[in-house]
Amino acid sequence: MEYSHKMASINAAFAFRFYKHIAADVADRNVFFSPVGLSTAFAMLALGAESETKSHIYKGLGFNLSEFEESEIQKGFQHLLHNRPYIKPNETIWTEAEVKIGNALFIEESLKVLPKFSEDIKKRYDAEVLYCNFDNSTAALKQMNDYVHNKTDGEIARVVEGLEPKTTLVFLNFITFTAEWKLAFDTASIREEDFFVNESKTVKVNLMHQESYYKFLHDEVLSCWVVEIPFRGDGIAETYKGDSIVALFILPDEGKLKHLEGALTEEAITKWTSSFLHLYIPKFSISASYDVKDVFQGMGMTDAFNDRADLSGITGEHNLKAPKVIHHAVLHLRESGTETSVVTTVWSKKTFPPVSPPPTLKFNRTFLMVIVELETNNFVFMAKVVDPTEG
Known part of the structure; x- marks a missing residue:
């Protein structure tokens, strides 16, 4: 499936569903997220999922594998990241407006990522795999936050606040947008x-x-x-x-x-x-960070976050603990323009x-x-x- 208005429509429906779940939880707070960032992050995670976990991830994004071939969905997301004029990973696109998007997988250093998965996420999503000692939570937090801080030129200072015991896998998705009217x-x-x-x-x-x-x-x-x-x-x-x-x-x-x-x-x-x-x-800047586990479970993506999760496509091991997925977005709007x-x-x-x-x-x-x-x-x-x- 080439990237098309049909796929954009599915992504838009996903955006509204995600928004309604977030807004219901924080009725009196600002809400800010990137549907592009979130959907591409989970499409990337789907590359490492197998069996029901894979279908649940795609279902959460709005895709039924009985109607769409996985290869077509992946090509669509790849086209979205690499062929749109306004967005490319880790690059400045316009003189007047910058969009920077990044995906990173931090995995317990005692595990070994399969070469195919590592190659696929690099080729399709420009994502990096980094090994981390989660037993030393202080050092692990610093490693992840420093990574995002450097990748966003200081725009995002801290994205991960804490880690659960026995964490083995963390997906980070971040996107910044600075624009002029x-x-x-x-x-x-x-x-x-x-x-x-x-x-x-x-x-x-x-x-x-x-x-x-x-x-x-x-x-x-x-x-x-x-x-x-x-x-x-x-x-x-x-x-x-x-x-x-x-x-x-x-x-x-x-x-x-x-x-x-x-x-x-x-x-x-x-x-x-x-x-x-x-x-x-109003002239304003807005940012938000979400651990999206609860939201996506409410949207039907249950198997990716429970003990039944099959993420064996990442390491080859069937007992890989369900990941922590963090999404962080930053927007600056100025009064200046042409x-x-x-x-x-x-x-x-x-x-x-x-x-x-x-x-x-x-x-x-x-x-x-x-x-x-x-x-x-x-x-x-x-x-x-x-x-x-x-x-």
Whole structure:
């Protein structure tokens, strides 16, 4: 199966399922993760799984092995990592925007990884195998955290906080994204305003303001506003027409957050109009780290994390303890952009002339954000911002 919109749709469905599980556990906290990072990490883990464990991993990702050949799925993920203009492992892609993704397997030094597995994950996912003395947990933690710190140029200082007894295998997946908007927000227009975290808590944030044409809509069914804001990426301008990667900012109507979270789908946020808009969004950075074991068990990936796990494709041993899988993502959004950029409205269903006065949309309460690559509709990041000051 070549990488296709069908595979992107499966990945999008996975993204929403994962989001709903995380959001249910931390209703009053920020949520941030990379569907691309998570799905590729588990596709990599599937290479070392056998029997029911393998099928459970793919099922958790949304793939039924009775419908898809494993080789086709793996080719699709390989294409995703190596043939998209915005993402390549451990490389800077744009001058104005950087995406760095990495996968690493830390394994007990008394074990021996099979050459085929090591070669496969290196070839397909640019992943490294590193041996670790988990009996010395302090040294093991330092080794893993130093590795990620170095690979992300200091963006991620600490990703693993602790280890369970008898740990033999840890998968680390990390991704960072630093971007600039296609059209700069005027620094002179930034002002400190209230952001309403909940009914009893308000924090001060710097709101960025922009007056321009945006593709946006109010969805009456989902009870939310959606605004599309393109990122700057001159390095891919010759590859695609229009904007290649964008952020969708989704603002639920008052009191409608739970309704929105329960009903949000890929299809629901693809209907656009275009009009002139006063837009206010907070300037913020966001990061999050998850040990995804409990979440994936809730999504049906049970065999990969219990005593029945068959990961014999990694070492050849059938008693390999189920792995600890940690996902860490970091995003920085700045007000800067290209002062000479022209905002182009393309592929909108309706185009309206500027209205007087222009509508105003202010993201000063809990909102969602999805970063999407438009060529495939692939979801790179998803976030819920409850408190922009949390970082």
